[in-house]
Amino acid sequence: MIAEYRKMWEARNWMKKNEPFLPTWQAYVGYRLDLFEKISRGATIESLVDEYGYEENLLRSWADTGVVLGHLKKEGDKLVPSKKMLRFFSRKSDDTVGELLTELFEMHMPALMNYPEMIQSNRKEKFNGDDFGKTVAATSALIEKRAFGHVAAEIDAQKPNWVLDIGCGTGGYLMKLAKKANPGTFVGVDISKDCIDEAREKASKQGLDEKVKFYYADINTWDVPNGLFDVVMMNNLLHYYSPDARESLFSRVAELVSKKGTVIVITPLYLEKGGLRFSAAFNSFMEAHENLYPLPRKEELIQDAAAAGFKLKSVKTVVREGSWYCMSFSKK
Ligand SMILES: C[S@@+](CC[C@H](N)C(=O)[O-])C[C@H]1O[C@@H](n2cnc3c(N)ncnc32)[C@H](O)[C@@H]1O
Known part of the structure; x- marks a missing residue:
C-alpha cells in the first residue's frame, strides 16, 4: 500500500x-x-x-x-x-520573442526527442542552418543586445583601426560598432552566403558600405585583404568547431591579430555555475548533430587559447542563467 x-x-x-x-x-x-x-x-x-x-x-x-x-x-x-x-x-x-519559442519547439525539442533512437542507432542528425536561419538570427540578436556593451567597452579601450568578426552572421555587432562612430574599418567573414548577402544589404541600407566590409569565405582558407587586425571577434562560433579543432582555430586567429591586439569570444560555456541547466540542455542539442560540437568548458577554452599564444584578459557575464559569457584575450 x-x-x-x-x-x-x-x-x-x-x-x-x-x-x-x-x-x-x-x-x-x-x-x-x-x-x-x-x-x-x-x-x-x-x-x-x-x-x-x-x-x-x-x-x-x-x-x-x-x-x-x-x-x-x-x-x-x-x-x-x-x-x-x-x-x-x-x-x-x-x-x-516568438522565434525563441520556435527555436525551442522546432529545433531543440525534436532533437531531444530523437535521443533514444540516436543513442541506440549511433546515428546523429545533420543540422541545416538554412532551415532555421531566421530563427537563429532572431535568437542571436537577443544575445547580441545583452553582449554588445561588453564588446563596445573593449573597442573603446582598444580604439582599433581594423576589426574582424569571424562567423559574423548578418553583421549585427559590426554594424552597431560602425554606427557608434568608431573610426576604424569593420570586416566580417562568414561561410554562409545567405548571411553575407543579408549583411551587405543591411549595411548598404544604413549607408555603412564604406566602413563595414563583408566577405563570403571560410576563415580557415580566407585570403586576408589587408594587414593584421587590432581586434578579432568570434561570437557563437566555437560549437561549429570540434574540440580538437579549436586550438587550430586560435592559431589561425593568432596569425590574423596584431601583437597588441585583442580577441573577443562570446560563447555559451558548458556547465558554468548559474547556467548548469541551460548549458546541459543546449549541449545535448549540439551533441545530437554530426556537424555541431559540444560547448566548450571555460578551462578548455583558456587552454586552447594559451596553446596558440593568448592569455585571458577578462570574463564578463552575458546571460548568467544561459551560461553565456564574453571573454577577451591578448597575446602573451
Ligand atoms: C551561430 S552563428 C553566430 C553569428 C554571430 N557571430 C552572432 O553571434 O550573432 C555562427 C556563424 O558562424 C559561421 N561559420 C561557421 N563556420 C565558419 C567558418 N569556418 N568560417 C566562417 N564562418 C563560419 C556560420 O555560417 C554562422 O553564420
Missing part, C-alpha cells in the same frame, strides 16, 4: 514538473499561427474557422487554455489577447 502510494506521489510530482510547460506551448502555437494578432482585430472561434479553415475543436482547446493561463480572455463570444501576449507574441510586433 505504501509502495503504491509512493508510486502515485512520484507520478504526481512528474506531472507537476511538466505543468510549467503549458504557457510556453500556448504561446508557441499562438505565435506560430499569429493567433494573438488575429484575435486582436476582434475575432470569435467561428470567425477564425470561417476565415482560415482552422479545425474548430483544436482552436477552442487552445483558446480555453489561453483563458486559463490569462493569455487571453473572452468577452462574450469574442477572444481578446492580453496586452503582454500581443506585445511579445504577435509576429509583427517589434518586441516579439
Whole structure:
C-alpha cells in the first residue's frame, strides 16, 4: 500500500514538473499561427474557422487554455489577447520573442526527442542552418543586445583601426560598432552566403558600405585583404568547431591579430555555475548533430587559447542563467 502510494506521489510530482510547460506551448502555437494578432482585430472561434479553415475543436482547446493561463480572455463570444501576449507574441510586433519559442519547439525539442533512437542507432542528425536561419538570427540578436556593451567597452579601450568578426552572421555587432562612430574599418567573414548577402544589404541600407566590409569565405582558407587586425571577434562560433579543432582555430586567429591586439569570444560555456541547466540542455542539442560540437568548458577554452599564444584578459557575464559569457584575450 505504501509502495503504491509512493508510486502515485512520484507520478504526481512528474506531472507537476511538466505543468510549467503549458504557457510556453500556448504561446508557441499562438505565435506560430499569429493567433494573438488575429484575435486582436476582434475575432470569435467561428470567425477564425470561417476565415482560415482552422479545425474548430483544436482552436477552442487552445483558446480555453489561453483563458486559463490569462493569455487571453473572452468577452462574450469574442477572444481578446492580453496586452503582454500581443506585445511579445504577435509576429509583427517589434518586441516579439516568438522565434525563441520556435527555436525551442522546432529545433531543440525534436532533437531531444530523437535521443533514444540516436543513442541506440549511433546515428546523429545533420543540422541545416538554412532551415532555421531566421530563427537563429532572431535568437542571436537577443544575445547580441545583452553582449554588445561588453564588446563596445573593449573597442573603446582598444580604439582599433581594423576589426574582424569571424562567423559574423548578418553583421549585427559590426554594424552597431560602425554606427557608434568608431573610426576604424569593420570586416566580417562568414561561410554562409545567405548571411553575407543579408549583411551587405543591411549595411548598404544604413549607408555603412564604406566602413563595414563583408566577405563570403571560410576563415580557415580566407585570403586576408589587408594587414593584421587590432581586434578579432568570434561570437557563437566555437560549437561549429570540434574540440580538437579549436586550438587550430586560435592559431589561425593568432596569425590574423596584431601583437597588441585583442580577441573577443562570446560563447555559451558548458556547465558554468548559474547556467548548469541551460548549458546541459543546449549541449545535448549540439551533441545530437554530426556537424555541431559540444560547448566548450571555460578551462578548455583558456587552454586552447594559451596553446596558440593568448592569455585571458577578462570574463564578463552575458546571460548568467544561459551560461553565456564574453571573454577577451591578448597575446602573451
Ligand atoms: C551561430 S552563428 C553566430 C553569428 C554571430 N557571430 C552572432 O553571434 O550573432 C555562427 C556563424 O558562424 C559561421 N561559420 C561557421 N563556420 C565558419 C567558418 N569556418 N568560417 C566562417 N564562418 C563560419 C556560420 O555560417 C554562422 O553564420
